[in-house]
Amino acid sequence: MKRYKILIKRVIIIIMVIIMMFPTTGCSLKKKTRYQAQFLELFDTVTTIIGYTDTKKEFSEFAQTVYDNLKEYHELYDIYNDYEGINNIKTINDNAGIAPVKVDQRIIDLLLFSKEAYTLTRGRVNIAFGAVLEVWHNYRTEGIDDPENAKLPPMELLEERANHTDINKVIINETDSTVYLEDPEMRLDVGAIAKGYATERVVQILIEKGYHNGLLSVGGNVRAIGSRVEKEKAWNVGIQNPDTDSEEPYLMILSLENLSLVSSGDYERYYMVKGERYHHIIDPKTLMPAQYFTAVSVVTEDSGLADALSTCIFNMSYEDGYALIESLPNTEALWVMKDGTMKFSSEFESYIN
Numbered sequence: 354m355k356r357y358k359i360l361i362k363r364v365i366i367i368i369m370v371i372i373m374m375f376p377t378t379g380c381s382l383k384k385k386t387r388y389q390a391q392f393l394e395l396f397d398t399v400t401t402i403i404g405y406t407d408t409k410k411e412f413s414e415f416a417q418t419v420y421d422n423l424k425e426y427h428e429l430y431d432i433y434n435d436y437e438g439i440n441n442i443k444t445i446n447d448n449a450g451i452a453p454v455k456v457d458q459r460i461i462d463l464l465l466f467s468k469e470a471y472t473l474t475r476g477r478v479n480i481a482f483g484a485v486l487e488v489w490h491n492y493r494t495e496g497i498d499d500p501e502n503a504k505l506p507p508m509e510l511l512e513e514r515a516n517h518t519d520i521n522k523v524i525i526n527e528t529d530s531t532v533y534l535e536d537p538e539m540r541l542d543v544g545a546i547a548k549g550y551a552t553e554r555v556v557q558i559l560i561e562k563g564y565h566n567g568l569l570s571v572g573g574n575v576r577a578i579g580s581r582v583e584k585e586k587a588w589n590v591g592i593q594n595p596d597t598d599s600e601e602p603y604l605m606i607l608s609l610e611n612l613s614l615v616s617s618g619d620y621e622r623y624y625m626v627k628g629e630r631y632h633h634i635i636d637p638k639t640l641m642p643a644q645y646f647t648a649v650s651v652v653t654e655d656s657g658l659a660d661a662l663s664t665c666i667f668n669m670s671y672e673d674g675y676a677l678i679e680s681l682p683n684t685e686a687l688w689v690m691k692d693g694t695m696k697f698s699s700e701f702e703s704y705i706n
Contacts, residue, residue: 385582388412392420395427396548398572405566405582415564422558423571426551429460430543432483442541446483450537455530459554464525464532466657467546471520474665474677479637481523483540484514489635496624503626511640514538518637549574549615549660556656573616576656577609589706595620595648595689604689606706613656617663618648618689636668643668646688652704653684662686671696 385405390412392400402419406412428436432443445454467480488506496503517538524533534541552571556578559567566579568588577588587610591603595618607614619632619642636643651663662684666674671688678686678698685701 388416390416395420395423396551396571398548399570400572401568401570403568404564415559415567418559418562418564419555419569422555423551426459426547426554429457430463430547430551432540432542432544442543445532445534446540449534449539453524453526453529453531453533456532458530460532461525461527461530463543463547463550464523464541465527466550467543467661468520468523468525470546470658470661470665474661476637477665477668478545478661479518479520480541480543480546481518481520481539482635482637483542484517484538485511485637485640486542486544486635487540488514489633493622493624493631493633496626500625503624505626505631508640515640545664546657546661548572549613550657552576552660553613553656574656574660575609575614577612577614580610590614592616592650592687593618593648596693604687604695607652607704608706609652609704612652612654612704613659614650614652615656615659615663616648616650617667618646620648634664634667638668644691645670647691647693648689649674650687651678651684652686652701653681658684 385407387403387405388409390402400419400423402416404412404415406415428439429441431441432446435441435443440454440456442460445456448454464480467478470478471480488510492504492506517536519536519539522535522539523541524535526533548571552569552574553576556569556576559578564578566582568578568590569576573593575590577590580587587608590607590609592605592607592614593616594601594604597620617634619630619634622633623630625631632642634643635641646667649663649667651659651666653659653662662678666677666686666688669677674686674688675698678684685698685704687701688696690696
C-alpha cells in the first residue's frame, strides 16, 4: 500500500509538471484548454493522455482516472511479476497442471475475449502460445544483453514447446471464477491483446463517468474518444514511420473520431544475430518471426479487437489479411511491405488527413 501511495503521488507530480508546459486560455467557461499528461510505469510502455477541459483540476481527475484503472489492468494481466493480494496471469501460469486459480472477473473477461479472437483469427492470435514466446523472450533478452554471443533458439526446442499451446486446455469456470491450465507445460502470454483490451475497457469507464472527448495512447495503442472539442473536428493521429532512420517520423496522419488505431511492426522490439534482425512477433505456423511485412496498422472502434487484428494480419499473407479485414464491418488496414510500398484495404484512405 505504501508503494502504491508513493506511485500515485509520483504520477500526479508528472501530470502537473506536464500540464504547466502548456499555455492556458484563462478562465473562460466557453473555450476549453488542451492539456497533456504522460506516465511510464504501465504495460512496459509510455501512456499519453490528451484532453480539452475547462480547468486543470478537471483534466487532472481525467488523467488520474486513466492511471488508476490502467494500473489495475496492468497488474492483473502481468505475466512476469507478482502483486500482493492479487491472482494475475502469472499466478495462473505458476499453477499450470496443479490447480484452478480464482481470479478477478476482468481476467475471465480478457480470456473469453481472447478465445473469440483465436477463432476470428484462425489461431494467428493464441494466448496459449506462451511456451514458445517464453523461449524467444529468453533468447532475445540474452542476445540484447550479450550481442556478441546472440543466437537463435533451436527449432527442436521451439517445436517441443509448440506441443503445449492448445487453447482448448485453458479451462475457464465462470461460475467459480477460476482458470486452470490442464497442460503443466502450458503458459499464457496475453501480450498480443491485453494492452489494447485494457485500453478499451478504460475508455469505456471514462465514457461512463461522463468524459466524451479525449485521446489515449498506450504505447501506440491509440483510442480516440469523441472529437477535438475546440474545433469539433476529428483527432489527428500519426502512424509511426517503420523506417527509423528516416527524417519523417510519421508515414501519414489519420483523422479519427471514436476509433482505435493499433500498429504492429518489426522495428521496435528485436535483437540482432549475425547481422540479421529478429523481431518479437512470432508466426504460430513457422515458430519464427513473421516475414510478410515491415508494419501493419488497423483502424476499428474496439481497441482490443484492433490489437488482436494487427498481430493477426502481420502473421498472414496480404491476400488472406485483406480478405479478413474486408469481412469485418467498420474495419480498415494498412500494410507496409518489405520494400516500403504500401497497400490499403478498400476504405482506409478515407481516414488519411
